[in-house]
Amino acid sequence: MLIHLRAAGTSLVLDARGPRPPVVVHWGRCLGALGDDDLAALADAAVPAVPPSSIDEPLRFSLLPGPEQGWSGRPAITGWWPADGGRPGGFHLLGVVRDGPRAVRLDLAEAGGRLLLSTEMELSDQGVLRARQHLSHVGAGTFHLDSLSVVLPVPDLAKEVLDFSGLWAYERRPQRAPLRHGVWSRETRHGRPGHDDPYLMMAGSPGFDFRAGQVWAMHLAWSGDKRLWAERQPLGYGLIGAGELLAPGEVTLGPGGTYRTPWAVAAWSDAGIDGLSARLHPWIRSRRAARPPRPMVLNTWEACYFDHDADALDRLVDAAAEAGVERFVLDDGWFAGRTDDRRALGDWYADPGRWPDGLHPLIARVHERGMDFGLWVEPEMVSPDSALARAHPEWVLGGDTGPTWRHQRVLDLGDPGAYAYVLERLGALLTAYPIAFLKWDHNRDLLREAASHRQTTAVYRLLAALRAAFPRLEIESCASGGARIDLGILDLVDRVWTSDTNDPLERQRIQRWTGVLLPPEFLGGHLGAATAHITGRTSSLGLRFATALFGSAGIEWDLTAATPGERAEVAAWVALYKRLRPLLHGGTVVRSGADDAAHLVHGVVGADSAVYALVALRAADSALPEPIRFAGLDPDVRYTVRPLRIGPEPRVVQDAAPAWLRAGAVTLPGRVLAEVGLPAPLLTPEQAALFTVDRAGRDTESRRSP
Known part of the structure; x- marks a missing residue:
């Protein structure tokens, strides 16, 4: 069976025609409505060449990569039976169950007949992909599970990887590196994610930032030990993967025993890191029962x-x-x-x-x-x-x-x-x-x-x-x-x-x-x-x-x-x-500025209004810092920008404020505010200024500071 899940500008195409584990043909930009013939043509055309000094058939990257398929990278499942030293391998497809318009379960059996594996995948309305594995021991003896992970391919375009480290009181420090041949692996052994939690593994196009570039990302929804990794093999494939990090003997399955992995949550964006948030935030909100507003x-x-x-x-x-x-x-x-x-x-x-x-x-x-x-x-x-x-x-x-x-x-x-x-x-x-x-x-x-x-x-x-x-x-x-x-x-x-x-x-x-x-x-x-x-x-x-x-x-x-x-x-x-x-x-969270910028701009944008902060972390690199660009606005709507006065005035060193601030407000199209921006006040380090942005003509009295 060929499977095409699509939502919110994202497509996932699976080749589950068997008998081997299903292959991810595409995960990324939406491919539009594809009929059965188009899907078959795409899947057939995606079969790669056979290079010299390799296995004598095309290597296709599956949802369960392992050595029995010719994969010499990190396998998705490892473990053994102590009684005979056997290792799992050679899984074949048993069947496909469609659990909804954008949800699928892929059932596989291990060649030895002792293990059954189900892969659950679902694509949300927001384009967020969730996947997990469910392993069942249906044979004799005891199986010691070493690892079972969710892996997804990323294209050659994803040449950089970004994840996080940190320490107490200084969490979520980003670290970025080229995605070269080999494995970039992050493991936590704290019994909790830890201050150095990799948190969200991102692989993206060179120089991707908050507002630009394609990015593929994965998070493991698990509060214990974990492993996240990005890998690029000389074989020609790249991937991101995630799974619980199991200690030796921590999970053993007797006959009838089962183990289910945590959910791996993945998202793709062609609008930089903010594009990931624009999918993940509404998806998280949609899964919550209604609660009162967050109290002060x-x-x-x-x-x-x-x-x-x-x-x-x-x-x-x-x-x-x-x-x-x-x-x-x-x-x-x-x-x-x-x-x-x-x-x-x-x-x-x-x-x-x-x-x-x-x-x-x-x-x-x-x-x-x-x-x-x-x-x-x-x-x-x-x-x-x-x-x-x-x-x-x-x-x-x-x-x-x-x-x-x-x-x-x-x-x-x-x-x-x-x-x-x-x-x-x-x-x-x-x-x-x-x-x-x-x-x-x-x-x-x-x-x-x-x-x-x-x-x-x-x-x-x-x-x-x-x-x-x-x-x-x-x-x-x-x-x-x-x-x-x-x-x-x-x-x-x-x-x-x-x-x-x-x-x-x-x-x-x-x-x-x-x-x-x-x-x-x-x-x-x-x-x-x-x-x-x-x-x-x-x-x-x-x-x-x-x-x-x-x-x-x-x-x-x-x-x-x-x-x-x-x-x-x-x-x-x-x-x-x-x-x-x-x-x-x-609202929708937006951010601008590079990772190491002296000034950060961030905000939240709603249907008719927005609020932004300009924060000076350190001295600017030039006498006139870059303009404040108000990201996320409707490009064809006119907005009025005003300073939001709350608390003491921020400290500035300037002989005169920008003209628009002296006037108290300016009205321009959203496209201009996002692309050209407005001159920034000359904040001294460790100061912040706030701004409201309202659809022009809207009553803004209730938006002003007390």
Whole structure:
């Protein structure tokens, strides 16, 4: 059977005529409506030549490449039967099942008759491709699975590869290299994606950037150990692949046993990296049940740390309410014996010394001031100095061997007793208190071989059980900040904590790149104090406002220590966030500028309006920086551009502002604003300016700053 899936300018053509595993004939630009004869002609014409010193038949790259087909690159499946040392190979096609207009299941059997493999593929309305493998052991003996991955070809045009690395508080740092012969492989062994998560593997045309070039990308929707890679073989094929990284013996299948890979999520764009976001963001949004707008949050961590003084917290609640905050989140330090980060994880009871009446008085105060209440937990961990560890040392993953991390160990949620305890404790808290939101933290790597799969699947079950029992509960995924951000965890949470740093200069790049995959309403970003807790850098209020605005916004600052003027400006910023929230959390994200530009321009574009930020990261390379180009606008619509005043005026060094800014506004067609742009104000480093763009003639009163 020849299969053509197409949507939103994307085509996937499969040659599944058998008997060998199906071949991807094309994945990329839409080929239009093709009849059966055209598809057959295309598939037949795509059969390559036979080069010298190679197998004596054309090598075709299949969805399950392996040595039995002549493939000498990384195979899609590896494993063995200990009893006879046999290896899987020689899969042949059993049949094809169409599960919908753009969904297909391809069933294969291994030559030895002991393994069945189903490949599921579906192309969404937005042109996002999902694929996964389902392996079944139907023979005798035990099969040890080493790897099972999803692989997709990329054309010779894809000569560069871009993925990510990073470290605590500095996540999602892009790294780019030529895609030469061989394998560029990224593996994570943290038991979570990690701060150095490759995140999204991109292969694209030379010099592809946010607004130009063809790009093919893949992400693994999995919160444990993983492998992503890009490969180009001298054989003539290139590919990107993704799969769970399994430790030896981690997955073994007896007769009747099964293993299903995580979903690999892939997308193609001919409009650069922003073109990927334009597919991925609406697809992610389409998969979510309707939820209330993302509330303005105040989190207590950088306001009080472990010092939970009831009177001070009451004053902070009042200050939050006066600023217009909608959700008050009590962070670490509320539970029994938790006075620092060296003790008490696992003892999930309100500390009787600091909270003699439990959390009820604080929650009542929060509710009286019109906010809902959230609570920090770290259920996957345990402190050696805790009642839980002393009572149940057998629930500690690996016992007391290996180093602690942040003075804590991992609770083995694969143990039924440990799992039941955590589910009961969290359920008891959610029943005893009206908790609307859990900030769910995860502050260390597992550092335990063959534990990632079991622990990750247990965490998924735990989150799913809580969501079923408390369907209105919202959850944030935090893992030392941004060490667990993936589409696997996103199916079970409502928000991710993008990074532990609130330094706006670092956050600009972290949010820029994390937002390639995730829409802004999922990216938690907070307004911190003037001097950042982690970097020690002091930043202007305007830059802090402009940075935290573009996401799921919040505050992590002791507002009781702010001046009256600062508190008034915070309240105005909160009001602006609420007014812009439908646009910020429903529009199309656009970005301009090269990876290393001194000035970044980014924005969100809706049907009739948009908001943009110009951010000076460092000194410009010339006296007059490049114009502000307003990407993403309808080229044939006239728009009015105005500065958006919020917070202190950004610092500039200029004898005169650009003429259009002195006039206060300018109206031009979208094509002109995107291609020619407007002269930029001469911002000093670490400053930001905001602009609104409205369809000309539209009433813009409600768009102006308070």
